[in-house]
């Protein structure tokens with residue numbers, strides 16, 4: 054091969070790679086009342102809709118530092134909220150536009166396509182289903198907030214909390230689903246498996262979220278409204294972590310075996326944008342970040358803090374830490390509006406390590422099938438059994454491994470409360486820095502005065518969505 058054609062080949066390869074990875078990759082009836090909003094069944098499938106489910110993920114405000122615990126540890130999947138059988142997709146994964154109910158929220162009429170099973174071979178059908186809500190205005194060719202049926206963004210929040218299963222949220226006047234409809238977005242609310250339901254431990258939550266996206270994209274031309282190239286995920290805490298994973302890992306082949314096993318639709322799963330409230334993410338480095346931020350002088354604390362310092366320095370993001378914990382990364386956090394001396398003065402998670410607990414008792418250990426997910430935890434195990442989670446699963450649960458190499462979403466909004474100590478703010482900050490470093494457009498800010506929670510700034514969230522979609 055000549056030198057010229059070799060160089061041309063390299064250029065073509067580089068162009069191909071830049072197109073396919075990094076940010077912006079590929080880019081008669083019953084009526085009942087819910088919070089004063091009317092829902093009318095017009096369903097031609099013979100099914101009923103599920104009742105109202107709050108869109109607010111559980112938060113741990115009442116018990117600082119403690120993830121929400123499951124009220125269903127039985128493994129029993131009878132989930133009354135998601136219990137209706139769906140016939141929208143009977144016989145396959147084809148969306149049927151004729152099977153819907155109708156409702157009204159805050160004066161906005163919508164069609165509800167409820168409880169659609171989004172995979173062909175579900176392993177937990179109570180959770181592998183979703184509902185799609187479409188403003189009625191689009192059906193008759195109208196516009197809302199400057200959007201039409203073909204340009205309306207698809208807002209796709211999850212309701213995962215504590216790494217437990219997320220349920221479908223129906224729109225109401227106070228939740229993000231209801232308010233998003235009024236902004237003219239199509240709302241998709243997926244249920245996702247979690248650690249408290251059968252077949253629900255890692256990586257089930259992200260595999261299901263991806264499968265739901267694939268279903269939408271496979272049905273692009275069957276949906277009455279919604280632009281499948283403008284899917285925006287959102288979530289809080291563990292749900293924020295899953296939102297980050299969905300945004301970071303678009304089309305990564307790492308998930309193919311799991312997606313194939315549940316019969317996910319044959320389509321891509323990259324998304325346009327991701328909203329992450331206080332994401333409990335980067336679990337392999339969260340213990341070190343916690344000790345670097347909130348730690349004391351014990352050997353365990355200082356060992357983990359030094360591991361974090363080495364991790365930050367190895368990321369190559371242009372921000373570093375000295376062995377005493379000071380450095381440009383600390384300065385960067387201060388520049389965003391965090392006062393580290395005040396913020397770091399109190400810890401909410403009392404155990405060391407905070408996440409990969411030595412006795413395997415954390416929500417995260419449970420998410421990994423009652424196993425460790427760090428070498429530190431495994432080497433210092435105090436539980437009667439000791440096991441390390443599969444390395445492919447640990448990798449697949451950390452968005453940091455995929456940013457810039459998968460078809461990562463182009464747009465990100467990340468918020469972490471200044472009073473939130475469920476994970477160190479260093480974790481979402483590193484997520485933001487790595488995304489920026491890979492060419493993504495990131496809006497990251499500490500939320501002044503907020504504790505561990507999300508959806509406290511929906512007006513600003515929707516302004517941000519409009520700014521990137523219009």
Ligand code: DHB
Nearest residue numbers: 120214215290291333475
């Ligand atoms: C959540 C909170 C935590 O402190 C945690 O460790 C995991 C999850 C949550 O609220 O989802």
